[in-house]
Amino acid sequence: MTGHIGIVGAGLVGAGWAIVFARAGHDVRVFDGAEATLAALPGRLDTALADLKQSGLISDPAAIRNRITIVETLGGALAGAQYVQESVFERTDVKRALYEQIDPLLGPGTLVGSSSSGIPASAFTGGMAHADRYLIVHPVNPPYLVPVVELVPSPATSEATVAQARELMTQVGQVPVHVRGEPQGFILNRLQGALLREAWALFEEGHASVADIDKTVSHGLGLRWSFMGPFETIDLNAPGGVRDYAERLGGLYLDIARDRTDPQPWNEELVARVEAERRACLPEQDLQTRGAWRDRRLMALAAHKTAAEQKDGT
Structure with a gap:
C-alpha cells in the first residue's frame, strides 16, 4: 500500500x-x-x-x-x-x-x-x-x-x-x-458494559460506594488486566489451569449471572447519586486536569510495557 x-x-x-x-x-x-x-x-x-x-x-x-x-x-x-x-x-x-x-x-x-x-x-x-x-x-x-x-x-x-x-x-x-460478525457494541464495549452493568447494580443495591467499587478495579482487577486478558487471568488462577478454574468456580459465576436476569436502565435518581459521589471526589472544573493526569499515567504505563516487552521478547 x-x-x-x-x-x-x-x-x-x-x-x-x-x-x-x-x-x-x-x-x-x-x-x-x-x-x-x-x-x-x-x-x-x-x-x-x-x-x-x-x-x-x-x-x-x-x-x-x-x-x-x-x-x-x-x-x-x-x-x-x-x-x-x-x-x-x-x-x-x-x-x-x-x-x-x-x-x-x-x-x-x-x-x-x-x-x-x-x-x-x-x-x-x-x-x-x-x-x-x-x-x-x-x-x-x-x-x-x-x-x-x-x-x-x-x-x-x-x-x-x-x-x-x-x-x-x-x-x-x-x-x-x-471481530467476526457485527455484534452490538463489538468486543471491547461489550466487555466494558458487563463490568459497568455490575458496578452500577452493586452501587444501587448499597453494597459499596462509588470510590470503593473503583478501587476494586484500579487496585485489583485492573493491575492484572493491564498486561493479560480474562482467559489468561483465570488460566493462571487455578493449579490445573482454565479447566480447573471452570470446575472450581463455574457454579459461582453461573449463580452471579442468574442474579442479573432483569437488567434495568441507569435511571435519573441513580445517575444523580453516582454523580454526587464523583463530584465530591472530583469537582467538575477539575475534569480536564484529571483527564490530562490520566493520559500521563497511560504514557508511563505504555513506556513501562514497551520496555518490559522488549526485555521479555514478547
Whole structure:
C-alpha cells in the first residue's frame, strides 16, 4: 500500500489517529467540516506530542508534527490516500451522509476505516459501490497510548480489506483484533458494559460506594488486566489451569449471572447519586486536569510495557 493517510474528523479521536500514523512515518492529511475543530487541532497535537516526548515515548515531536497537514476539502484528504480513517460524530445518519460523499471520490485501492464504537459498518455503507473496502476500525481513546483496535467488517467487506487493514494497523504499532460478525457494541464495549452493568447494580443495591467499587478495579482487577486478558487471568488462577478454574468456580459465576436476569436502565435518581459521589471526589472544573493526569499515567504505563516487552521478547 502506498500513498498518504487521510483523516476525516479532527476531534479528539481523529487527532489521536493522526499522531498514530505520523509517529509511524506516514504523511497524514486531516480534514474536518467544522472550522473550529480544525482550528483547535494544532494546539491539541502540540500538547500531546510534547507530553509524549516528556514521557520518553517519542524523540522528535517536530518531525511527527511536520508529517501532519490540514486540508480544506474532503477530496484533499482522500485523493491519493492508501487508507482513510473516519472519526466523525457517532450517529448513523451523519456517517451515511459522509460516506455518500466519500464513495464517488474514493480512489483505486483506498480503504476506509470508521472509528465507530458501536454502529456497524453495514448500517451506513450498505449498497455503496465500494462497500467491500469499508470496515470498522475502532480504537480506544487516545489510540497513540492504548493500542488495541477492533477490526469489524460488514458482510460486504472483502477478506483482502480486512487483511490489509490488519497489516497497516500492525505496522503503525496498534494491536488489531478481528471481530467476526457485527455484534452490538463489538468486543471491547461489550466487555466494558458487563463490568459497568455490575458496578452500577452493586452501587444501587448499597453494597459499596462509588470510590470503593473503583478501587476494586484500579487496585485489583485492573493491575492484572493491564498486561493479560480474562482467559489468561483465570488460566493462571487455578493449579490445573482454565479447566480447573471452570470446575472450581463455574457454579459461582453461573449463580452471579442468574442474579442479573432483569437488567434495568441507569435511571435519573441513580445517575444523580453516582454523580454526587464523583463530584465530591472530583469537582467538575477539575475534569480536564484529571483527564490530562490520566493520559500521563497511560504514557508511563505504555513506556513501562514497551520496555518490559522488549526485555521479555514478547
